[in-house]
Amino acid sequence: MGEFRRRSTNSSEENVTQKNHQHNFINKLLSDIRKFYDFQFNEIKWMNEKPQNRKAYEPTEIEHIANIVTHGFWILPSAYAAFLLLFRSKNQDQVMVALIYGSALTLLFCISTAFHCVFYCKKNLLLKDILHRMDRAMIYIFIAGSYFPWLNLGHTQHPYIVYVLKWLIWILAALGIIYQQIFHEKYKSLETIFYALIAIGPATVVILYGHEFVGMAELKIGGLLYLVGVFFFKADGHLSCAHAIWHLFVVLAASIHYFAILRYLFSDQYSHDHATMTMNT
Ligand SMILES: [Zn+2]
Known part of the structure; x- marks a missing residue:
């Protein structure tokens, strides 16, 4: 018991x-x-102070990673997107557009990711500076590259205006790059104004002439998204991961423009429609 x-x-x-x-x-x-x-x-440090005296903003670790991921993720899809345009090309003009626009699209994400990776490692300052200049130059090239398909393949009732813009946009891009290389990081707000002018200028001329490209709605929505994105491009030190948010606006706007190009300028119907339009004008 x-x-x-x-x-x-x-x-x-x-x-x-x-x-x-x-x-x-x-x-x-x-x-x-x-x-x-x-x-x-x-x-985790989500954000650093905005630097004084026009110095460059130093992202925190998490911001560096966000910057790398938000563009790095799109390298392979953009390369695939470029190949798809080339694959769908049925004439020389389309091949040229696929090569130039496709390269600009893919290089934009490649150079941006390479720059943000080197910046994150904080070791090779010279390479970082070179890639930063290339990253900024790519913005001008990408703006001109985004117009290129429409000015070369888009049906138009105003061929003269389109012809002038077709060359003017590359001259403006070249001037922008020369300015940017000379005054790199000196007058940042002026640089942003130049980006906006070269992006909006030709579109304003097209709209003022009352010309309608087939994908006009998508072009306007994409353009608007880029403009909203600029607010975040300038918000480093005011909002955590602002630059990565700018990257996402670029991805979204570029995607809308790309799918409009694919749909209207590289569709199976394109060659037949374009030939008919050319014969009628
Ligand atoms: Zn960036």
């Missing part, structure tokens, strides 16, 4: 100890999760 009572006392003590262990385990797990959460979300 005594033996039985001792055994039952022992087993109830074991139960209590086991429950204590379980309780301790849950408490420890919860406290570790809380610590992990604190480390993840409170200890």
Whole structure:
């Protein structure tokens, strides 16, 4: 009887100890999760101060990673998108557009990602500076490259205006790049104004002449997204991951423009429609 009572006392003590262990385990797990959460979300530095005296903004670690991912992810899809245009080309004009626009699209993401990777490593300052200049120059090339398909393949009732714009946009891009190489990072707001002018200028001329490209709605939506994106391009130090958000606006706007090009200028119907339009004009 005594033996039985001792055994039952022992087993109830074991139960209590086991429950204590379980309780301790849950408490420890919860406290570790809380610590992990604190480390993840409170200890991470989400943003640095905006620098004074026109110095470049120094992104935090998380901002560096966001900058790399938001453009790096699109290198392969943009290369595929470029090949798809080449694959669908049925005449020399389309091949030229596929090569120039496709290269500009793919290089935009490649150079941007390379620059942000080198910047993140903080080792090779010369390479970082070269890639930064290339990254900025690519904005001009990409703006001109985005107009290129429409000015070369888009049906038009105003061939003269389109012909002038077709060359003017590359001259403006070249002037922009020369200016940017000479005054790199000196007058940043002026540089942004130049980007906006070269992007909006030709579109304004097209709209003022009342010319409608087939994909006009998509062109306007894409253009508007780029303009909203500029707000984030200038918001470093005011908003965490502002530059990465700018990257996403670029991705979204470029995608809308790309699919409009694919749909209207590289569709299976294009060659037949274009030939008919050319014969009629
Ligand atoms: Zn960037």
